[in-house]
Amino acid sequence: MGPDPRPEVSLGRRSPMATTRIVVADRNVITRVGIRSILERNAGIAVVAEATTYDAVIDAVDEHGPDIMIIDLDLGDDTTRGLTICEEIADRYPATKILVLANTLSELIVVEALRRGANGYLCKNDLKSDELINGVKAIQDGDTVLGRGVGSLVAKGLGSTRDKAERLTDRELDVIRAISRGLSNKQIAHEMFISESTVKFHIQNASKKLNSHRRAELVHRASAAGLIN
Amino acid sequence: MGPDPRPEVSLGRRSPMATTRIVVADRNVITRVGIRSILERNAGIAVVAEATTYDAVIDAVDEHGPDIMIIDLDLGDDTTRGLTICEEIADRYPATKILVLANTLSELIVVEALRRGANGYLCKNDLKSDELINGVKAIQDGDTVLGRGVGSLVAKGLGSTRDKAERLTDRELDVIRAISRGLSNKQIAHEMFISESTVKFHIQNASKKLNSHRRAELVHRASAAGLIN
DNA sequence: TTATTCCCTACCCAAATGGCTAGGTTGCCA
DNA sequence: TGGCAACCTAGCCATTTGGGTAGGGAATAA
Known part of the structure; x- marks a missing residue:
């Protein structure tokens, strides 16, 4: 797992070398193809691998060391597994940003995902193409991206003195x-x-x-x- | 628009006139793009319109009179609305086949959808690209298509003497x-x-x-x- | 007309639940 | 060593529930 020596490129204008390499993890083909199509309409973004299971995500990241991993946490019957994967990836590959692409908007999951190293959380519903693209770019630039509705939810959660969204045992x-x-x-x-x-x-x-x-x-x-x- | 003089080319066995025209209804861009990409890899299938709301579906079908309407019943907060739309389309445009593409597999919804004129029911999860394509072709040929798991569910529902899956008031x-x-x-x-x-x-x-x-x-x-x- | 469906109400009683206090044992981390 | 988190148990009591039975009325379809 050689951390490939990435050249210092300026991100403002993207040089051909500045291609953002992405791994997409979602159990749903349609979604994977959709994400790929939307992103690859954009020069400078390439989906280098797709994964449909928890294990396959790890393998894909191991193999490609992507810039961004886009993942739907719900890859099996155990959603919490998706969270531990965030943690693992964030831990082992700090350079790989994590964008969670969820079906549902859950305060519990959002805060857990962010706490474990996710750099963004978007909700598939009502998501627009350019929001996805801009989100990817922003995350690549080091920002944290929270989709519409997500931000306020987190703010609300953090605002309350007592953290209601404790995790269940x-x-x-x-x-x-x-x-x-x-x-x-x-x-x-x-x-x-x-x-x-x-x-x-x-x-x-x-x-x-x-x-x-x-x-x-x-x-x-x-x-x-x-x-x- | 001049009637562009199309030469008689043989595309496999499909003549150019045999293009299957499809309207896709799903609130989720990613899914819409995904479906479009998967289907249009196939010569002979064209997505002529996309819709994101219940009203827009009706308009799209009115305008394009497609061969097939692919719809996710959950286009708003009222899923039952999706069912009535099936009914309406099936009623007004008998030539337009309806393929329901659902997120979840619900006996209740399946039987209701079929009863109201749907010609197929596939579940996005675990769906493979070729299953989607073959499903579309089969429906176009007049078959009824039930995805993996769906068929047995319906059979079970129909098999039981008393129809458990009555609809709730x-x-x-x-x-x-x-x-x-x-x-x-x-x-x-x-x-x-x-x-x-x-x-x-x-x-x-x-x-x-x-x-x-x-x-x-x-x-x-x-x-x-x-x-x- | 009759039948059906949906909606509304009342009464009964055993069982289940919610909300509480007040303990105990591990095992892990500081 | 002490604190903490997760887990386990007991008992109390008011309230809620599940599961019946036994009726009404209104609207709609056959």
Whole structure:
């Protein structure tokens, strides 16, 4: 993994050498082709690899050491895996910028992604072509890019003294997923080999974190946040 | 416009007149560009218009009278609107085939879409380029196309004597949405100006339709089916 | 007309939930 | 060593819920 010696080029006017090399990770072909088409209409941007799985992203970045990785965090059934990938890439390849391209706008995911090294967060919905292109350019220039709606969401999240968007623990997620399947606390306790009290304990904690007072609301918020399949 | 004297060329086996004209409706640019790119790699297929809103679809079909309309039912906050559009197009333009390209696989939506005149239902996730192309060709040839997983889902739905996937009524949806916000039956009753009994009545009915036994599960299923925002 | 669908209401009772206090054990990091 | 986070458990009690039964009315389609 040789960190290829990149020449000092001025980014104002792009010389042919200044090609921004991009890896696109999305499980959806249509989206991958779409991103590629939009970006490559632009001289100076090249999509050098596509990935559809969590493992493939790592491989692709290992192989190409791109300038930017564009990733949809939801590459499998475990969204949190996408977050750890951000962390890993940001850690091992500081030169590779990360642009998260999400389907849904979730405060939880946004702040987590940024905290773990993402340089931008755009929402596919309502995204315009030039917003994508400009976003890529801005990130390449070292900016942090937050799409429409995302910025205010983060500001709101950061503004509140108490950080509501704490992350849920594994057990809490397990319990929420069980609830979403319609199980009662007793059933969940049995299934997870813990007492009913513990189930209630996890629910209470998760509820505080997601600011809900009813399990149905809890499920809905977790679902909207993309935390459960 | 002079009728440009096109020489008789043989493009594979397709004559130039056999171009399949397509309207693509999706709120997401990336997806629209992706679909266009994939399809237009193929001689004989042309995307003649794109639409991003429910109204724009109608206009586009009115204007172009395409062979196929490819549509993501979720073009706004009201998914059911997408279904009525299928109905309207199928009714007014019987020659225009409808291919639904959905994000999520929902039994409810699938059967409704087919019932209202859709000729195909593909799921963006896991869809391969050639599946899209072949699907378009098959539909053009008059076939009905159901993507992987979709077919068995429909078969299952049709196989069961009692049609579980009944559609929810407006009130039922209202109640479910309220539940997802964490309201109690009493609060919902107050908000909707009905009695608590009625709230429970709607919940019971919706639960039977969606085959749930707990309101949390109800919310999750409705959410997964794309019935609530 | 009759049937159907949607909407509304009431009553019952067992079970589940929410909200709380008050502990315990690990294991990890400073 | 102490603090902290995640995990586990117990008990209490008011409220909510699920799941029935048993009716109404209105509008619409057959």
